[in-house]
Amino acid sequence: MSRCKFAIFIDSMLFITMAAAMAMIFLYAPIESEMGIVQKIFYVHVPLAWNAFLGFAMVFYYSFRYLSTRNPRYDRRALSAAEVGVLFTTLVLITGPIWAKPVWGIWWTWDARLTLTLVLWLIYIGYLMLRRYIESPERRAVLAAVVGITGFIDVPLVYFAIRWWRTQHPQPVIAGGEGSGLDPAMAATLWVSVAAFTFLFLALFGRRLDVEVERSRRETERDAAEAAHAQGVRT
Amino acid sequence: MSWLIAAYSAVLLGIFFFVMRIRRLRRGLTPRDDRRSPRR
DSSP states (O other): HHHHHHHHHHHHHHHHHHHHHHHIIIIISOOOOTTTTGGGGEEEEEHHHHHHHHHHHHHHHHHHHHHHHHHHHHHHHHHHHHHHHHHHHHHHHHHHHHHHHHHSSOOOOOOHHHHHHHHHHHHHHHHHHHHHOSSSHHHHHHHHHHHHHHHHHHHHHHOOOOOOOOOOSOOSSSOOTTTTOOHHHHHHHHHEEEEEHHHHHHHHHHHHHHHHHHHHHOOOOOOOOHHHHHHHHHH | OHHHHHHHHHHHHHHHHHHHHHHHHHHHSOOOOOSSSSOO
């Protein structure tokens, strides 16, 4: 499938699943008995968090591929995934406190899950800042790949924090073991929302990657033109 | 209800700003003469 057809497929699926997710969230999913309607933030907060993990897993994978092949295409993919991952983590860190204030009575607490998520965000903000400070493309790609790989250590820590330590953050409702679980209508809504946000992630990742590919193509053309000009001046 | 609207608005705004950033980056790549907007 060509890049254009793939983009059309992703955009179509994004439109269909996002429309279905919004309809299910507001028309189908029941209102939670204790928290009330504010619980519906859960249907965007959790998919955003899982797709942020997906983004950082992609940074990890492409950084590894870059270090083993030194092919700049993997560096471009790692950068694009990191940017969308940071966007999604930012939205997780905004929607979480908006849910917490009416439910817990506080915006934020320094528990393991929340603190590690903030650390994760700072790590990948650092990754993006590092890329801006280094001018040499090869050196920038290598150092960024090292940060992208080591930074990923925090992702499993964030995921397992609520299982390993006693936290203020709610206990897992998916894959949480005995005594946990979701109402079937809530679970169906969550999974459709996860699909919608996964397509949103892929659509944004593809758009961001297109810009990097175009930038690289123009830089190659410019370098070739400059080299040809220099050759012409010498002869 | 206002908390819910605040959360969903934040998500929409975040996505909007990211799409605008991509558009800005794309415009930055295009040489000035190639842009569709009329030159002064």
